[in-house]
Amino acid sequence: MKKIVIVGGGIIGFCTAWYCRQAGHEVVLLERGSPQRDCCSLGNAGLIVPSHIVPLAAPGMVSMGFKMMWNPESPFYIKPRISAELFDWGIKFVRACNPEHVKRAAPLLRDLNFASKRLFEEFAVLPGMDFGFVKKGCLNLCKTEARLHEEAELAEFSRGLGMPAEVLSADEVRRLDPGVDMNILGAVFFPEDAHLSPSRFMAQLTDRVADAGVEIRWQTEVIDWTRDGDRIHAARTNSGEVAGDEFVVAGGSWSPRLIRKLGVRLPLQAGKGYSLTVEKPVQLPQLSYIFTEARLAVTPMLGALRFGGTMEIAGLDLSVNPARVRGIANSAGHYFPAFPPETFAGIPAWRGLRPCSPDGLPYIGRAKAVQNLWVGTGHAMMGLSLGPITGQVIAQMLSGDRPTIDVTLLDPDRYEV
Numbered sequence: 001m002k003k004i005v006i007v008g009g010g011i012i013g014f015c016t017a018w019y020c021r022q023a024g025h026e027v028v029l030l031e032r033g034s035p036q037r038d039c040c041s042l043g044n045a046g047l048i049v050p051s052h053i054v055p056l057a058a059p060g061m062v063s064m065g066f067k068m069m070w071n072p073e074s075p076f077y078i079k080p081r082i083s084a085e086l087f088d089w090g091i092k093f094v095r096a097c098n099p100e101h102v103k104r105a106a107p108l109l110r111d112l113n114f115a116s117k118r119l120f121e122e123f124a125v126l127p128g129m130d131f132g133f134v135k136k137g138c139l140n141l142c143k144t145e146a147r148l149h150e151e152a153e154l155a156e157f158s159r160g161l162g163m164p165a166e167v168l169s170a171d172e173v174r175r176l177d178p179g180v181d182m183n184i185l186g187a188v189f190f191p192e193d194a195h196l197s198p199s200r201f202m203a204q205l206t207d208r209v210a211d212a213g214v215e216i217r218w219q220t221e222v223i224d225w226t227r228d229g230d231r232i233h234a235a236r237t238n239s240g241e242v243a244g245d246e247f248v249v250a251g252g253s254w255s256p257r258l259i260r261k262l263g264v265r266l267p268l269q270a271g272k273g274y275s276l277t278v279e280k281p282v283q284l285p286q287l288s289y290i291f292t293e294a295r296l297a298v299t300p301m302l303g304a305l306r307f308g309g310t311m312e313i314a315g316l317d318l319s320v321n322p323a324r325v326r327g328i329a330n331s332a333g334h335y336f337p338a339f340p341p342e343t344f345a346g347i348p349a350w351r352g353l354r355p356c357s358p359d360g361l362p363y364i365g366r367a368k369a370v371q372n373l374w375v376g377t378g379h380a381m382m383g384l385s386l387g388p389i390t391g392q393v394i395a396q397m398l399s400g401d402r403p404t405i406d407v408t409l410l411d412p413d414r415y416e417v
Ligand SMILES: Cc1cc2nc3c(=O)[nH]c(=O)nc-3n(C[C@H](O)[C@H](O)[C@H](O)COP(=O)(O)OP(=O)(O)OC[C@H]3O[C@@H](n4cnc5c(N)ncnc54)[C@H](O)[C@@H]3O)c2cc1C
Pocket: 007, 008, 009, 010, 011, 012, 013, 030, 031, 032, 033, 037, 038, 039, 040, 041, 042, 043, 044, 045, 046, 047, 048, 049, 220, 221, 222, 223, 250, 251, 252, 253, 254, 255, 258, 271, 272, 273, 274, 275, 297, 308, 309, 310, 351, 352, 353, 354, 355, 376, 377, 378, 379, 380, 381, 382, 383, 384, 385, 386
């Protein structure tokens, strides 16, 4: 049995704590916020997406991003600023946007996603866990011929990798979810996808983790480390040192800051996104959706309806940009006419920072420069979906076991020269 110190109380930190405890270790989780904190893992769109086998860094992303940059309401924006890290991240992102990278990454993302969904299924039957888990699939809605054509190509690529995907006409979509009016041309249906309430899952997981004997220290911020040669001896926090055998950094978008102090460099940018939750929607879809042209996810959540999207690369800035929020409110009604912009008047915008690696793949594994430092971050738009498998794989590796899935491609040192 080892003493494991986990930094960060988002989905990655809590799932890692769960699986490390299940493996018999003594576990302490350090979270700088209070139990009522906000973090990216709480207000996201709640999609569990085996279908997301194409990483964010893919052919066509650079030109699409460049076109969207100039519209203040568009779902993508990079805030121009003088930053060596942003420049370096941008170069690495552009290099990763090629078909070979997608070919290499897609089978791994598929395996991780399927395994993680199975772990959600295990959580769903634990006592006290009821987090609105619905396994009915997700529909990628399209309004234009060009987009439907692209989605149909994605469906074919997905099927080639064993991921069921079906191209549907607008009428077929309406028959699948008759309770909602839609103004669309067609869709691709991914029946393996699912959805849940992330805040409820996190609250219940926190209780289960505490019941299992993990020590959770709230309002405990890691500010530095005490080293003993090439090993960490303790995490230095605002309330004293916490010693351990193994240390896992799961600090989301703040992870690079934390491990830079150990001489480890992790290329990562925060990708800010927003969500708007309509508590009493006039129509409640039964499935989850992605409005593909608008890049908006729409999820029914315990009777409410959440609209989430945008990707703003603007540093660790948590302020709300009203133009982007307006962009979400304005695009909803183009697909679901029962949700015109007025629907969203007075609804507070939630925002969160997705931890984005330049190649769109998470960082999972040990950072070689420090013997007992483990990293779990960089999941970008898939952190909820991949939370359980990330926690399980880290727990397996730090216990000295072979991980159930080979995660060599996710090595946190992959950009080290
Ligand atoms: C609008 C939006 C929609 C999304 N929709 C989906 C979706 O549908 N499906 C999906 O799979 N993913 C989705 N995501 C992505 C997903 O939410 C993230 O990938 C995921 O939550 C990241 O989890 P995390 O644990 O790495 O980070 P976080 O949730 O950010 O947690 C990190 C934690 O570390 C703590 N921390 C940081 N530094 C320190 C320190 N020094 N000491 C102590 N604690 C520290 C922070 O306080 C925080 O609580 C969405 C994201 C957004 C913004």
